[in-house]
Amino acid sequence: MSSLLTMAIILAAILGGAYVFRFAGQKITNNAPMFRDMGYGVAFGYVLAAALLIWAIWYYFQPLETDAGMKNAGVQFFRWAVQGFIIAAIAAFLFRLFGQFVGTAGTRKLFRSMPLTASFGILVILLYAIVAIFAGAIAPYGQAEILGAANVTAGGDPALGGNPEYPLGTDQIGRDILSRLIYGAQNTVGIAFVTTCLAFFIGGSLGFLAATLQGWLDQLLSRSVDVLMAIPSLIFALLLMTIASVWAVELGVPLTIFMVLIIAVIDSTRVYRLARAVGLNIVVMDYIEAAKLRGEGLGYLVFKEILPNAMAPLLAEFGLRFCFVFLTIAALSFLGVGIQPPLADWGTMVRDLAPFINFAAFAPTAAITPLLAAGAIALLTVAVNFVVDWMLHKSSGLKE
Amino acid sequence: MDGLSSILKIVLQRLGLGLVTLFVVSIVIFVAVNLLPGDFAEAILGQGATPESVAKIREDLGLDQPMITRYFSWLKGMLTLDLGTSFAQLNFANFGGAGTTTIAEQIAPRLSNTMFLAAVTACIAVPLAVTLGILAALYRNTAFDKAANMFTLSSISSPEFFMAYVLILFLAVLNPIFPSLSNIFEGMAFSERLEKSMLPALTLTLVVTAHMMRMTRAAIINLLASPYIEMARLKGLSPMRVIVKHALPNALAPIINVIALNLAYLITGVVVVEVVFVYPGIGQLFVDSVKIRDIPVVQACCLIFAAAYILLNLTADILSILSNPRLRHPK
Numbered sequence: 228m229s230s231l232l233t234m235a236i237i238l239a240a241i242l243g244g245a246y247v248f249r250f251a252g253q254k255i256t257n258n259a260p261m262f263r264d265m266g267y268g269v270a271f272g273y274v275l276a277a278a279l280l281i282w283a284i285w286y287y288f289q290p291l292e293t294d295a296g297m298k299n300a301g302v303q304f305f306r307w308a309v310q311g312f313i314i315a316a317i318a319a320f321l322f323r324l325f326g327q328f329v330g331t332a333g334t335r336k337l338f339r340s341m342p343l344t345a346s347f348g349i350l351v352i353l354l355y356a357i358v359a360i361f362a363g364a365i366a367p368y369g370q371a372e373i374l375g376a377a378n379v380t381a382g383g384d385p386a387l388g389g390n391p392e393y394p395l396g397t398d399q400i401g402r403d404i405l406s407r408l409i410y411g412a413q414n415t416v417g418i419a420f421v422t423t424c425l426a427f428f429i430g431g432s433l434g435f436l437a438a439t440l441q442g443w444l445d446q447l448l449s450r451s452v453d454v455l456m457a458i459p460s461l462i463f464a465l466l467l468m469t470i471a472s473v474w475a476v477e478l479g480v481p482l483t484i485f486m487v488l489i490i491a492v493i494d495s496t497r498v499y500r501l502a503r504a505v506g507l508n509i510v511v512m513d514y515i516e517a518a519k520l521r522g523e524g525l526g527y528l529v530f531k532e533i534l535p536n537a538m539a540p541l542l543a544e545f546g547l548r549f550c551f552v553f554l555t556i557a558a559l560s561f562l563g564v565g566i567q568p569p570l571a572d573w574g575t576m577v578r579d580l581a582p583f584i585n586f587a588a589f590a591p592t593a594a595i596t597p598l599l600a601a602g603a604i605a606l607l608t609v610a611v612n613f614v615v616d617w618m619l620h621k622s623s624g625l626k627e
Numbered sequence: 628m629d630g631l632s633s634i635l636k637i638v639l640q641r642l643g644l645g646l647v648t649l650f651v652v653s654i655v656i657f658v659a660v661n662l663l664p665g666d667f668a669e670a671i672l673g674q675g676a677t678p679e680s681v682a683k684i685r686e687d688l689g690l691d692q693p694m695i696t697r698y699f700s701w702l703k704g705m706l707t708l709d710l711g712t713s714f715a716q717l718n719f720a721n722f723g724g725a726g727t728t729t730i731a732e733q734i735a736p737r738l739s740n741t742m743f744l745a746a747v748t749a750c751i752a753v754p755l756a757v758t759l760g761i762l763a764a765l766y767r768n769t770a771f772d773k774a775a776n777m778f779t780l781s782s783i784s785s786p787e788f789f790m791a792y793v794l795i796l797f798l799a800v801l802n803p804i805f806p807s808l809s810n811i812f813e814g815m816a817f818s819e820r821l822e823k824s825m826l827p828a829l830t831l832t833l834v835v836t837a838h839m840m841r842m843t844r845a846a847i848i849n850l851l852a853s854p855y856i857e858m859a860r861l862k863g864l865s866p867m868r869v870i871v872k873h874a875l876p877n878a879l880a881p882i883i884n885v886i887a888l889n890l891a892y893l894i895t896g897v898v899v900v901e902v903v904f905v906y907p908g909i910g911q912l913f914v915d916s917v918k919i920r921d922i923p924v925v926q927a928c929c930l931i932f933a934a935a936y937i938l939l940n941l942t943a944d945i946l947s948i949l950s951n952p953r954l955r956h957p958k
Binding site: 276461462474602 | 648649651652655656659660662663766770771777780781783784785786787788789792793795796797800801802865866867891894895898899902903913914916917918920922925926928929932933936937940
């Protein structure tokens with residue numbers, strides 16, 4: 228009850244503070260336009276932001292241990308988050324600076340007009356690519372290697388059940404979590420990438436084919452896509468995975484391969500729609516007419532005439548599609564029907580390590596492992612989205 | 628009168644199209660399940676299948692009939708809410724368990740739980756998203772807009788379970804405000820039920836609000852370029868008044884559309900969130916049945932999800948027709 232009262236008092240203070248702020252501003256600056264024309268809402272926003280900032284700084288410098296010797300885990304997490312944010316911002320800034328002076332004239336120009344979010348996105352994607360490609364060299368242990376001790380907590384502090392040899396601890400059957408996180412980049416991102424490429428190959432070629440040939444083939448494909456898109460994709464994927472899991476046992480093929488095929492087919496419907504729409508605009512062009520009159524074959528038309536001209540929208544779509552596929556695979560793995568062990572995978576890791584969160588109040592470092600795996604997924608999708616957002620903004624030429 | 632009959636025609640057309648889609652989707656689901664190697668009978672009996680018992684069960688379930696007959700009897704069952712009995716329950720009965728419950732009895736309470744969760748989410752998310760979207764459009768390209776853009780982009784791109792665990796960490800473990808497990812049962816007081824489903828609802832709110840807010844902002848900014856807005860501005864109205872009185876009524880159609888589409892999106896999101904919070908909804912039942920390959924339940928849940936999804940998309944379609952005067956009065 229008292230906390231509600233405190234909140235009400237703080238809210239009232241901010242509400243009143245906004246009036247005071249605007250009035251004082253008008254008096255001090257002698258009615259500068261900024262204060263003279265300021266709406267009450269804007270003044271409220273400024274004061275609210277200032278109050279939040281003050282609270283954040285106050286909270287950041289709270290002691291890490293309470294008087295009773297208990298850990299103040301909330302402060303610890305807050306400090307980590309703030310430090311992570313600042314490091315990310317500085318890294319993105321330095322990367323942009325680096326890009327402005329290194330590289331060809333074209334990339335230098337690109338980097339000059341780039342917002343920080345986009346340069347952060349590119350930096351993260353590059354880092355993930357490096358980790359994924361060189362996972363075998365970076366990871367201290369193998370992904371399925373079962374080491375001596377199980378359930379070693381993260382942090383490497385022997386007093387808390389850690390071990391300096393395993394900085395992020397080991398999981399319930401004694402595999403090194405750091406190594407599995409690194410291999411996860413290879414497996415999860417790699418499989419998502421292959422799936423997206425497959426979806427683009429299927430959806431793109433069928434879409435262009437439908438746009439070029441039109442007629443009954445176009446009708447047939449488009450109506451089938453309509454039906455497939457009427458079923459929510461995660462639900463449909465789960466249904467097909469149930470069936471595939473029986474087939475996988477029957478045929479002795481890994482379930483992961485079925486998953487790649489299923490998600491590629493489901494996602495190719497979205498690619499088909501885009502490819503067909505873009506293709507329809509291209510096939511009415513004169514150069515297509517000319518190519519047809521020259522007597523070029525269907526393959527030439529699709530791959531040499533239509534594809535190069537449809538590249539830009541398809542590339543932006545590739546980024547977004549990759550995010551969707553990546554999240555679907557992560558969700559399936561989290562639900563236990565996606566990428567199968569012994570392959571290390573972030574979705575499965577989150578599910579397996581989730582109970583550690585309950586120890587957050589006593590050992591913040593132990594609780595962070597499931598969040599690291601989930602955060603690794605989130606970070607990559609956020610990065611790709613930042614880059615795609617910037618690309619779309621740039622190509623649309625919108626300023627507002 | 629003429630406008631009314633033509634709009635009725637469009638709406639009826641859409642409804643018919645929706646029914647046809649649902650029918651075809653039911654065929655797809657049925658055929659997909661029939662792609663299983665072996666058949667139901669062997670799947671039910673598992674390793675202890677003898678030829679006689681397999682034949683008996685095939686006869687009981689009508690598996691010796693041709694596929695088309697089976698499809699129509701399945702469809703009839705679905706329409707009359709007779710969804711059959713799950714494998715798990717059949718097994719239970721085979722091993723001497725007392726009276727079995729049918730799938731319909733299993734699903735009904737869970738479906739209402741899921742509806743409750745979706746309703747709570749919508750009650751929080753819709754007003755929040757529309758307000759924030761209007762504010763972002765009003766103060767576009769300011770620090771507030773940029774911060775909101777970054778925040779929504781991040782929450783759209785994060786997986787639902789990441790959001791869920793972050794919320795658990797801060798609102799359940801570090802500051803025990805809400806329970807992290809939603810053990811909901813029948814006959815629970817409304818307030819207690821609300822408290823227990825708060826964390827899953829908040830997780831879904833975070834994901835859905837981001838979508839809705841971005842689309843609301845885009846819809847309003849799109850309108851702000853129109854001449855009549857320019858006129859309203861030139862006549863000296865305050866920015867807030869321009870947006871609420873002039874832009875919002877015209878942006879209502881896309882916004883209603885966005886809300887319906889996002890409720891449809893909730894249906895997929897609910898599966899993962901229910902699993903994280905062990906919320907006894909239909910998504911949880913679906914995932915559990917997928918894991919033990921309980922085909923009849925998977926089939927029924929899948930059809931329910933698809934029907935809800937199609938229905939909401941249809942509602943979005945029809946509402947956007949109804950709210951567009953140009954479609955209501957075609958030339």
